[in-house]
Amino acid sequence: MKRLINILLIEDDHLDQLEVQRIMDKRSILYKLKIAKNGEEGLQMLRENSSPVFEGPPDIIILDLNMPKMNGFEFLQNLKPEEVKNIKIFVLTTSEEKEDKLLSKHLGVSGFITKPLKLESPSSLDAFNLMINLMNMQN
């Protein structure tokens, strides 16, 4: 019996939100999804206890860097270590932003999902493999 993974997607662009969902669908990943439009909203959702989508902390956070109000880096800096103890964070990035990647690693990010999203994109493979592994794990 596969389980649904709980994902918090922090991304302001609706098109990118859809794209992430589509690629996960294509990879047959089963998930429950909360969507935050910026870092501030992301923090709020992370910290709320009850929600119609799923309760408790997510398994995975997918984080965009360029957002209004609070961007991805600020979000990462605002996290308390105990809040994300068991959470894997993946950053949505374009392949050109090398400096962003370095800084994200420094701030405790597990990996990257590279835009444009492609099924075969090797740089995003880690993220999806992890999702599939999580999904196959027994409760």
Add this chain to the structure above:
Amino acid sequence: MKIAYTIFLSFFVILFLFTVVTYQNTRLAEQVNENSETFARSSTVVRESNRFQRNVLNIASALRGYVLSNEATFLQTYDSAVTENEEILAELDTLVQQNPRQAALLREIRELNDNWVNELAQPLLEAKKSSISSDSGKHAFQKLYRAVVVTGHVKEAQALIQGRTSQFTNIEYSFRKANKQALTASIEKTKRTSYYLTAVSIVSGFFIALFLARFISVKIVKMVRMANEIANGNYHVSMQTDRSTEFNQLASALNDMAQILSQNISLLKGKNEELDQFAHIVSHDLKAPLRGIDNVVTWIEEDKSFDLSARMKEYLILIKGRIKRAENLLQGILMYSRIGKEKPEFEKTDLNKLMNEVREYLPENSSIKLEVQPNLPTIFTERLALLQIFTNLVVNAFKYHDNQYGIVKVYYRELQDRFNFFVEDNGPGIASAYHERIFIIFQTLQERDAFESTGVGLAIVKKILDDRNLKITLDSEPGRGSTFSFEWPKNQSNEKTD
């Protein structure tokens, strides 16, 4: 002081010195002239006084002759000598008026002469004449003869005249001698002064000329150096402007020019950088929405939840094509704006290997042939920039070739300080009206729909070469192919290839 004033003053000084020399010489010439006049006068004085002496002797001997022999011829001699001496005395009187001593002496001589002739000689003659006709006359004569001749009065008077006349002549001689000595001294002095002044003016002229030449030359050399600096792109130069010469004005004009140039250049650089940055940001940011549109179109195609009509499918293909074109254009702008941003890296480059790298960018399975001149040199150069130029030119030649069996040739010519590289094709050729336009970004000569091309390749080539002050030229006519040739330095930096 102004240079013009310095030059003027120097010439004035030298001119003044020469004027003094000339004035001195003129005065000497006048002196010589005066002296020769004086000499002529003096000769006359001496000659006349000698004549006077002779006449005195003649008078004396005529007097004696007549008194002793009673011959009338003696009377004639006596008369003419007396008359002549009167004339001589009158002439001498006019000649010696300037010399008071001689004039006084002459007056004395005249008195003595008058006394001798009128008081002694003449009465004796008269007495002698009357002694012939009567005895009383004879007695009177005898008496007078004893009184003046035997006592020696006549002789004394004559000797006195002769002595005074000699004195008079001697004064003339010594006067002439003194005159001559003065003239010699004057000539000597003038000579010395002339030599001295001429030497001074030559030396001072030499030093003034030397100073001016050095001063002017040093300033000019400085300015030439500064102009060269500016020509070499170093606008942060200025000259000292310490003295108020014309050079000062020129120097400050040069300084102003350099400063304005420097300001303008840095302004221009700033603007250029701004423009490049702007191009970079714009193209980068525009890519994201384009990709979004592309994604959505892909989703429409992927989702099989509804069938697309054939026309719909065509539209979607058109949208994707335009997106691709826009992306290519943006990529072109990005590449173009990046040129010159990176620090140039020089490396040892085997051009044969470089051309093999170029081949990798050519379309596969093309029947067009690339012929590269064998044994290309190895040079120490900016490899990446040269690779980009060759790639763009060769790929362009392939892309626009209208004959599937076309030939593209790459060869070079070695000049003294650089190479001329050639990329020649036997393709369609380009009308001369377009020879400049093809190097402008986004200019293509084909219809966009017929041929997918961004028009960045040649613009990039041109920018790379322009940045390095190198030239590219195109030799082409419709139907006769095209030959691009560009300059490239032989060995950059000081390192040599092995």
